[in-house]
Amino acid sequence: MPVSNSDECDLIFYTNPQSRGQIARWMLEEVSANYQQMILEYNTSMKSEDYLKINPMGKVPTISHKGKVVTECAAICAYLADAFPQAGLAPALDDRADYYRWLFFSSGPLEAAIVNRSLQVEVQQEQERMVGYGNYARVLDVLSERVLSSPYIAGEEFTAADVYVGSHVVWGLQFGSMDERPGFKEYAARVSERDAFKAAKEIDMGLMQ
Numbered sequence: 001m002p003v004s005n006s007d008e009c010d011l012i013f014y015t016n017p018q019s020r021g022q023i024a025r026w027m028l029e030e031v032s033a034n035y036q037q038m039i040l041e042y043n044t045s046m047k048s049e050d051y052l053k054i055n056p057m058g059k060v061p062t063i064s065h066k067g068k069v070v071t072e073c074a075a076i077c078a079y080l081a082d083a084f085p086q087a088g089l090a091p092a093l094d095d096r097a098d099y100y101r102w103l104f105f106s107s108g109p110l111e112a113a114i115v116n117r118s119l120q121v122e123v124q125q126e127q128e129r130m131v132g133y134g135n136y137a138r139v140l141d142v143l144s145e146r147v148l149s150s151p152y153i154a155g156e157e158f159t160a161a162d163v164y165v166g167s168h169v170v171w172g173l174q175f176g177s178m179d180e181r182p183g184f185k186e187y188a189a190r191v192s193e194r195d196a197f198k199a200a201k202e203i204d205m206g207l208m209q
Contacts, residue, residue: 009036014062016040017207021061023073023167025204029196030163031084074107074164081160089160099154102146103161106168109133110143118177144181151190166191
């Protein structure tokens with residue numbers, strides 16, 4: 001298990017097991033990083049003066065790697081893929097079009113559409129140009145077309161983008177925040193069979209007990 005209790009570890013992971021920190025945890029397991037975890041609680045340590053100096057949003061996840069702070073799940077996934085190139089989770093620089101496209105599609109239109117739907121925010125047709133993602137149904141249809149066209153979100157190989165996109169699909173189907181579309185169940189099954197996904201899930205489930 002790569003989790004370290006050493007204060008000398010150069011990668012610190014701030015999280016709560018019942019948060020989007022599960023995405024970052026999965027990515028840390030994918031790159032086999034040795035990291036020190038700091039479990040924060042909502043409305044207390046997450047809003048402490050010390051933590052707000054690290055992440056002024058007072059949210060998790062956050063990583064600090066060699067003194068450099070990275071927040072936001074998509075950014076953490078992309079950063080770790082570059083920081084640990086031996087894991088092979090980022091395409092070559094001249095082959096990253098789909099990688100960037102779908103990573104940011106999911107951190108922008110997909111997440112916004114899902115959150116608004118969960119909050120019962122109804123976007124009227126005349127407002128679609130204002131919200132960026134258009135409408136919820138179209139976002140899911142576009143993602144469905146993509147996962148039907150290739151085994152992984154950026155092509156034939158699993159990448160860091162699949163950690164982020166896959167987390168949305170797995171959780172969306174599990175908790176009902178995402179309507180099912182063709183290809184979603186199959187894609188979720190592929191990514192959730194990875195050893196790193198299972199290892200990360202085991203750690204976070206253990207912390208919830």
